[in-house]
Amino acid sequence: MRRRFKNVEKIDIFPKVQEEYTQSTASGGTVSILSFIVIIVLVVTEIRYYSASQLKFEYSVDHDIDSKLKINVDLTVAMPCSAVGADILDVTNQNTETFGELEEEPSHFELSMPQRVQWETMQRINIYIREEYHAIQDLIWKDGYTNILRGLPVGNEVAPGRPNACRLHGSLEVNKVSGNFHITAGKHIPHPAGHAHISAFLRDSDYNFSHRIERFSFGEPTAGVFDPLEGDEKVADSNFYMYQYYLKVVPTEIVYNGRKQKTYQYSVTEQARPISHQSGSHGVPGIYFKYDMSFVKVKVTVEKHSVWRFLVRLCGIIGGVFATSGIINGLVKCCVDLVCSRKCKSKYLSTSVAVPPLHILDESNLMKPNPPTM
Numbered sequence: 001m002r003r004r005f006k007n008v009e010k011i012d013i014f015p016k017v018q019e020e021y022t023q024s025t026a027s028g029g030t031v032s033i034l035s036f037i038v039i040i041v042l043v044v045t046e047i048r049y050y051s052a053s054q055l056k057f058e059y060s061v062d063h064d065i066d067s068k069l070k071i072n073v074d075l076t077v078a079m080p081c082s083a084v085g086a087d088i089l090d091v092t093n094q095n096t097e098t099f100g101e102l103e104e105e106p107s108h109f110e111l112s113m114p115q116r117v118q119w120e121t122m123q124r125i126n127i128y129i130r131e132e133y134h135a136i137q138d139l140i141w142k143d144g145y146t147n148i149l150r151g152l153p154v155g156n157e158v159a160p161g162r163p164n165a166c167r168l169h170g171s172l173e174v175n176k177v178s179g180n181f182h183i184t185a186g187k188h189i190p191h192p193a194g195h196a197h198i199s200a201f202l203r204d205s206d207y208n209f210s211h212r213i214e215r216f217s218f219g220e221p222t223a224g225v226f227d228p229l230e231g232d233e234k235v236a237d238s239n240f241y242m243y244q245y246y247l248k249v250v251p252t253e254i255v256y257n258g259r260k261q262k263t264y265q266y267s268v269t270e271q272a273r274p275i276s277h278q279s280g281s282h283g284v285p286g287i288y289f290k291y292d293m294s295f296v297k298v299k300v301t302v303e304k305h306s307v308w309r310f311l312v313r314l315c316g317i318i319g320g321v322f323a324t325s326g327i328i329n330g331l332v333k334c335c336v337d338l339v340c341s342r343k344c345k346s347k348y349l350s351t352s353v354a355v356p357p358l359h360i361l362d363e364s365n366l367m368k369p370n371p372p373t374m
């Protein structure tokens with residue numbers, strides 16, 4: 001039996017040193033404690049790094065053909081519902097009725113106190129996210145940012161007077177091509193030669209395109225997607241005003257826990273100018289959202305680190321700290337000896353650091369002959 005294990009014993013990488021030849025020292029103890037602390041700190045950091053998920057962004061050409069695009073709108077215009085109309089024109093010149101219709105709800109443009117408070121909070125959050133987007137995008141993707149403030153509380157006290165505003169809300173299904181969603185004076189009428197709005201019965205003073213956007217998003221509502229137009233509020237100081245928003249819609253796919261979700265993000269630039277034909281600023285007053293599809297698709301993958309890599313790194317940390325502490329231990333002992341004005345004997349240096357000059361070691365001390373009876 002013994003004989004059979006003899007060969008295996010030869011490849012033992014853990015040669016045993018007899019107890020009486022090992023020596024414990026105070027400096028060695030200190031280094032050991034320090035290395036344990038370092039190991040604990042590093043392992044804790046590693047566990048935290050491991051438990052956090054990681055974001056991967058990929059960009060590719062969008063191959064998704066013939067799909068529809070959903071636009072979700074909720075905005076309030078400071079004009080009575082009978083005076084405004086919303087509709088969409090896109091490059092296909094398709095009949096706009098097929099896109100669906102927004103609900104019109106008479107309301108008040110002035111907000112009640114609790115509504116004002118919530119509106120301003122939502123505005124502040126959106127402005128903050130807009131400015132810090134790159135710094136906190138990890139946060140909003142990983143934690144699934146949702147606009148919890150979406151939807152104003154219904155005003156308890158109804159403002160006096162007749163409703164002076166119109167809230168337009170709902171979803172429209174449009175073609176996934178460039179288009180123009182707009183709100184202008186008068187109701188839209190189908191016209192064989194194109195597109196027309198009747199606004200003949202409105203006085204100049206009826207025009208007021210002040211507006212507040214509570215919601216403007218594309219696709220299904222998805223956590224992590226931030227819509228920059230939400231919280232936008234404009235008050236017009238003249239009756240004829242033209243607000244233009246240029247939107248670039250980016251198809252986005254989010255892969256989270258193996259689940260795929262398709263949605264859209266957008267970026268926006270805006271322009272506003274008063275319309276005055278005398279001073280050469282022409283156009284039709286209204287609110288225009290000109291959207292355009294991006295041909296690039298973004299894929300965001302929220303990934304976990306692999307368990308195997310984690311284990312490998314853990315072993316690396318523990319083993320590395322042990323090896324390093326051996327070196328430090330040797331150096332510390334050497335220094336202590338020097339300070340105590342003893343000769344620095346190289347036999348204190350750990351074998352893992354440098355090859356000890358064997359000639360000064362007493363060979364008989366290192367090798368203990370096996371008792372022959374065993």
Ligand SMILES: *[C@@H]1O[C@H](CO)[C@@H](O)[C@H](O)[C@H]1NC(C)=O
Pocket residue numbers: 078109110208209210235236237238239
């Ligand atoms: C439009 O309506 C808003 C809100 O009621 C008001 O503050 C603003 O002065 C109005 N603008 C004009 C030109 O009447």
